[in-house]
Amino acid sequence: MSTPAQESDGGDMLEKLHLLTPELLNSITAYSAATSSKTPAHGDDADRVETERRERIVEAAQAIVDAARPPQPEWMNQSTAGAEFVALRLFIEWGAFEVIPVEGSISYEDLAHEMDAEVQLLTGGAGAGVKELREKTDGESETNTARLAWLMVSSGLLEQVGEDRVRHTPKSRQLTESVPLRSMWQLMFDNSFTSSASLPRYFRTYGRREPKGLTHIPFTFAHGAPEKKFWDVLNAEPGRMQVFMHAMTAIDKQVPLMGPxxxxxxxxxxxxxxxxxxxxxxxxxxxxxxxxxxxxxxxxxxxxxxxxxxxxxxxxxxxxxxxxxxxxxxxxxxxxxxxxxxxxxxxxxxxxxxxxxxxxxxxxxxxxxxxxxxxxxxxxxxxxxxxxxxxxxxxxxxxxxxxxxxxxxxxxxxxxxxxxxxxxxxxxxxxxxxxxxxxxxxxxxxxxxxxxxxxxxx
Ligand SMILES: C[S@@+](CC[C@H](N)C(=O)[O-])C[C@H]1O[C@@H](n2cnc3c(N)ncnc32)[C@H](O)[C@@H]1O
Structure with missing residues (x-):
């Protein structure tokens, strides 16, 4: 039986949904009218207009999702997103997105083999067949249900086929096709995510003030070299510099938000x-x-x-x-x-x-x-x-x-x-x-x- 508080929350939610739905329809109508327009935009302009219109649809849809979502622990959403980010970063480094065929699927076992990784690390044991794996690992894998590939399957980035195979989705396929996009993910993880994770420690060390100067910044602090400059740390590893440059070179095309x-x-x-x-x-x-x-x-x-x-x-x-x-x-x-x-x-x-x-x-x-x-x-x-x-x-x-x-x-x-x-x-x-x-x-x-x-x- 629902409580009075739940009933009133439900009423508020319905009211919000009724208000928000026309917004979503309007944004879709505007997008549809623009794509069938006789005078379409060209070049960078077209990318920008397309992005703006799609952003409007996403915003309207997101508002509906937010209004309809039952109360749930936000800390869990946030940390799940973080966990998926880590798994994605590892898959990029291990070349997994290239190993998964562009068309068709691959078994978790073959994927693990290609990546020189334990199959249990990719899933809780699907690669060897759950039953066989349980036998091999004395039941340990039974609790192993949220491993790397499954994190991405659970968010829809990858798609599982049957119990023991995985295939690309259009989103993950993009990662194999676009070096700049892959580099951007890598850059966001290596430069930003890891540095921001060390911010609590950073501010405890330097006090609660804006980072200033070329050294003792969160990035170099997180890399254990606070006395160094940003570019010195980045340039110290040739591979990282390449990633940085790839990300910067063509990301403008794919993410017009980055500034034409x-x-x-x-x-x-x-x-x-x-x-x-x-x-x-x-x-x-x-x-x-x-x-x-x-x-x-x-x-x-x-x-x-x-x-x-x-x-x-x-x-x-x-x-x-x-x-x-x-x-x-x-x-x-x-x-x-x-x-x-x-x-x-x-x-x-x-x-x-x-x-x-x-x-x-x-x-x-x-x-x-x-x-x-x-x-x-x-x-x-x-x-x-x-x-x-x-x-x-x-x-x-x-x-x-x-x-x-x-x-x-x-x-x-x-x-x-x-x-x-x-x-x-x-x-x-x-x-x-x-x-x-x-x-x-x-x-x-x-x-x-x-x-x-x-x-x-x-
Ligand atoms: C964020 S990137 C921007 C690159 C380019 N301007 C763009 O819009 O894509 C910053 C650039 O500044 C360069 N840079 C960093 N420190 C520099 C310095 N002290 N003197 C000259 N260039 C520097 C970096 O190597 C890098 O290519």
Whole structure:
């Protein structure tokens, strides 16, 4: 028999469900209308619009799930998600997602064999047949019901076939097809999850204040090397650096939320500058770099900006700067697609060696650092800028209160001692570096306020 409290909870829930259901239907109708539209969006724009519309459906559906869900221990949900994350990370490292055939299924026993792992570790014993395994292990496996593969089967990431076989779902198949996606999962686990798990210990050690500086940050603390810098720890293991770079290179395409590269800022005015240079035939400006990508990784932004006949930027007038190990990787990659680009190893904390370039572009680097360090990097750039130079910072501009995505990003950044910033904070750090904030570009076209923030010399 239900209690009065339960009856009233049920009544509230029904009322909420009645209110929420039309939202879900509206979001589906909007998506359906957009996909059958005669004037569909193209390129990055299409990805963004598609994501936004699907996000709306997910949000509406999630609200219904939340309203209908019976009271259950939230701590259990959270820790189950954590357990699945760990299992997924292990399967990535052990190559399991590649061993499971793209079509069809594999027995747990064969999967375990390929991974050089005990079959009991994958399931509670399904691989050898539950009965046989019980016999082999004197009944120990009877209690072993929540092992690695089953964690992913229980969440629907993998699908079990019968009692002893497993196959891909569309979600897990993506992990085999996309190196960047797999790298992103790895990165989130190795860099963020493990660092955040050590936060209680970190704050007990350093006090309850924002991590500051390049060392003694949660990431290096969690790696047992608090006196080292983030990149020193990352670069110490070549494999990890590769994972980081893979994740950064193409994730923009698959997760438009990460911030589009193109479409936020109009480089059209550069064409006028180039045309003016041509008029002054003796001008030394002809050799002036048009764009320096500071901390540009593998150069994917330069490639995107120079692509297409209409682009006023050309690779032979661009400079790609990054730390020496990254530049070495790019230099030795014959397929880098960076013909003509000047490759330069730098330390952006010390000096900007290219003086007087037209544009200094720095994307997703500054959010890795605390305010004082960011002011330092911006100052080094300001010192190199000519009066007409521009500094373009591609980063998030957090609203107040921020969206769930940008505050998640802010939390991730805290691990390396960094943070996301509000418009006011961007203005403040720019001003401290001797720069004037000219404009925020593209905020309206990107989810969660990803923008290109334009600064000029004061
Ligand atoms: C988050 S990644 C961003 C890469 C690229 N700008 C993008 O948007 O995908 C940060 C980059 O900054 C580089 N970096 C880190 N410290 C640096 C330093 N002291 N000087 C120059 N580059 C640095 C890293 O190697 C990495 O490629």
């Amino acid at each position: 590269i193109t479409g936020l800022y109009d480089f059209g005015w550069v064409a006028d500058v180039v045309a003016d240079e041509k008029k002054k035939s003796s001008s030394s400006d002809h050799n002036r770099p048009l764009l320096v990508d500071v901390g540009g990784g593998k150069g994917h932004c330069i490639k995107a900006f120079c692509a297409g006949e209409d682009s006023p930027l050309s690779q032979d007038r661009c400079v790609l700067q990054d730390v020496a190990p990254v530049i070495e990787v790019v230099r030795s990659d014959e397929a880098s697609g960076l013909a003509g680009v000047t490759l330069m190893a730098i330390d952006f904390h010390v000096e900007q060696p290219v003086k007087g370039a037209l544009i200094y572009y720095i994307r997703h680097c500054l959010h890795n650092y605390d305010d004082d360090t960011v002011v330092g990097i911006m100052k080094r750039t300001a010192e190199a800028m000519a009066d007409d130079s521009r500094l373009l910072v591609a980063e998030y501009v957090m609203s107040n209160p921020p969206s769930r995505f940008s505050i998640w990003m802010d939390f991730i950044m805290m691990m390396s001692g960094g943070k996301e910033r509000t418009a006011a904070l961007w203005e403040e750090v720019g001003s401290r570096a001797g720069l004037r904030l000219v404009a925020f570009h593209g905020i309206e076209v990107s989810l969660d306020g990803h923008a290109v923030i334009e600064f000029a010399k004061r």
